[in-house]
Amino acid sequence: MRPTRDFARRASLRRSIGLLSSFRFEQSDPVRFYGALATDTVEMVDDLWTAATGSPVAGRTVLDVGGGPGYFAAAFGAAGMTYIGVEPDPREMHAGPAATPGGSGTFVRASGTALPFADDSVDICLSSNVAEHVRHPWQLGNEMLRVTRPGGLAVLSYTVWLGPFGGHEMGLTHYLGGARAAARYTRKHGHRPKNDYGSSLFAVSAVDGLRWARSTGALVDAFPRYHPRWAWWLTAVPGLRELAVSNLVLVLRP
Known part of the structure; x- marks a missing residue:
């Protein structure tokens, strides 16, 4: 059973437009942006888990690598899951709802490339839009697989560098080169970008992610996260996928 079976039904053009239109609020209104993204992410993980395992996601433990200030915690908690967020940057960890009274979930300060968790210790390991901010993204991926129990699910989603959002707040200027864009x-702004090329933003390609995922023997599916189902074929086209996929989701089952 393909794990994307259920999620493919949800991947409509209306969903894509709604998510893409919210991107402009990422820094000006993060609650609005991350709230919508959190809801969509939980629905995606729920669909992937249910299709892959045939069992409900409620009661499962999800480890969110690079979970930041915890915008996802409440959404996963509402789905009946035990949420653990991992974030290396204390500024990010205390920038949102994780720092407020009544915040749900457990939060750990640690690096995604050296997770302080035992082998095979979680049901689901998620990393949403983090790999492009890590100098060694596939070391992060290997750690995700290590802590995910056999038969569980690892979901690694990241922004492809040559896609239209590869430059993050630098816009399309990243096509001039990362250092030049920064x-x-x-x-223009009098300060370095938050997502600064070479220190907190790196050029991660679609082909590198697919090559790593296939090398693990655990890859079960890959698709463009924000595209409607009828555009998923772009993932299979070398060259074009670097420009058009935008955000690649790698679904793995150790």
């Missing part, structure tokens, strides 16, 4: 942003 310097241009600094001149």
